Amino acid sequence: MAEVSLQTLDSGDIHERADVGRQLSRVGTPDQIARLLKAAAEDKSPGVRLYCIGAAADILSRYRVGPQVAEVSEELRAELLATVRSIDPAQNAGMFSVLATINQPKAVRPILVGLRDPRLDVRTGAAVGMFRYCVS
Numbered sequence: 100m101a102e103v104s105l106q107t108l109d110s111g112d113i114h115e116r117a118d119v120g121r122q123l124s125r126v127g128t129p130d131q132i133a134r135l136l137k138a139a140a141e142d143k144s145p146g147v148r149l150y151c152i153g154a155a156a157d158i159l160s161r162y163r164v165g166p167q168v169a170e171v172s173e174e175l176r177a178e179l180l181a182t183v184r185s186i187d188p189a190q191n192a193g194m195f196s197v198l199a200t201i202n203q204p205k206a207v208r209p210i211l212v213g214l215r216d217p218r219l220d221v222r223t224g225a226a227v228g229m230f231r232y233c234v235s
Contacts, residue, residue, distance in 0.1 A: 102184045105131060120150025127158040129171045132179060136221035139193070140186045152186075155179075156231070159200035163235050168202065170235060176203050188213055190225025199232035207232065 107115050116138070123131055125221045139152035155184045159179075160169045180203050186194045195213055198206040210232065213225025 103127075105134045108142070108147075108151070110140065113144050116142065116144065116147045117150045120147065120154040124154040124157040126151070127154055129158060129162060129175065132158055133182065136179065136186070136197070140182075140192050143213065145191075148191045149193050152191050152197060156196035156200050159197060159202070160231075160235060163200050163202045171202075171206050176201055180206055184209060188216070188221045188224060189218060192220050192227075195224045195228025196231050199228040200235060 103119055103126070105119065107119050111119070120135065120138075123135065127135070135151045135155040135158075139148050139155065142148050142151065155160070161167060179197070180201055183194050183197045183201065183206075188194055192213075195210050198210050210225050210228045213221055214229065216222050216225065
């Protein structure tokens with residue numbers, strides 16, 4: 100597998116930008132999450148936004164339990180939580196999956212609020228996030 104460059108999120112075409120999310124979903128590391136969240140909030144393509152937020156959630160899920168928990172500091176988790184909470188769930192409902200895997204007690208409440216949102220896509224994203232939280 101070729102090395103993944105986060106710079107592609109700034110200059111690549113839509114397929115290349117989406118591929119960054121797909122690849123980092125499998126092999127990404129915590130230091131890449133902040134850039135993925137930026138793309139998840141700002142990219143013009145809904146598909147790229149979803150791949151990037153999914154990659155961030157997948158990376159965090161690998162560091163949620165077990166000995167890997169210590170590899171992501173509480174400070175970084177708190178920063179990521181603040182970043183994710185700034186993402187409009189109508190713009191990217193995948194943010195609930197990141198909340199579910201961020202391993203912060205404060206992350207549960209926004210998921211519960213999302214379950215009562217009047218917008219179907221937001222409620223669906225919150226349901227996926229709650230499922231992911233419960234499974235892990």
